[in-house]
Amino acid sequence: MNNLTHLDTNGDIxxxxxxxxxxxxxxxxxxxxxxxxxxxxxxxxxxxxxTKKGSITQTAHIAGVMASKRTHELIPLCHQIPLDGVKISFDYGDSHHAITVTATAKVNHKTGVEMEALTAVSVACLTIYDMSKALSHDIVISDIKLLTKTGGKSDYANQ
Incomplete structure (x- = not known):
């Protein structure tokens, strides 16, 4: 367990x-x-x-940005970081009847922004569900994942 950064040498958080x-x-x-x-x-x-509640994507966009700024309040061991920017996009996918949410977070700091990007996507997807659940409960949130990260010790690209 020595490779897990949120555990000390005794295995404590x-x-x-x-x-x-x-x-x-x-x-x-x-x-x-x-x-x-x-x-x-x-x-x-x-x-x-x-919808009757308003624009699904505009509401989800605001929710995703707000959530990214509060990641440290949601994920116990995340640092509070001064985000420089969060961009969120929504793409309709006709072949699989889905809205794909993509979020990019950016910071100049001592720790990464993976959790902020993942939180933005997660909350934006949950908001889309909330905004459209009156139409159906047969809605699936799927495939939330990190695509890329840059800066820090190493870069990452999901293959």
Whole structure:
């Protein structure tokens, strides 16, 4: 378990000490999907994402950005970091009746932003579910994952 950064040598939970690290520009991009029954997907797309509650993607965009800024309050051992930017996009996928959410978080700091990007995607997907659940409960949130990260000790790209 020595490779797990949130455990000390005794196996006790420990927040990583980043005080001696150098601040670098770090980015992370994550993605996830909200998959709908075909008829519900078509209705949402034909309405440009508008429901009685308002715009699905505009609301999810705001929710994702807000969530990324509060990641440290949700994930116990995450550092509070001063995000420089969060970009979120939504793509309709006709072949699989899904809205794909992609979020990129950026910071110049001593620790990475993977959790902020993943949190943005997760909450945006949950918001899409919430905004459309009156149409159907047969909605699946799927494939939330980290795509890339840059900065820090190493870069990463999901193959």
């Amino acid at each position: 420990s927040m990583v000490d980043v005080s001696t690290k150098t601040a670098t520009t770090r980015t992370a991009t994550a993605t996830g999907q909200v998959i709908f029954p075909a008829d519900i997907y078509t209705a949402i797309k034909n309405a440009d994402g508008m």
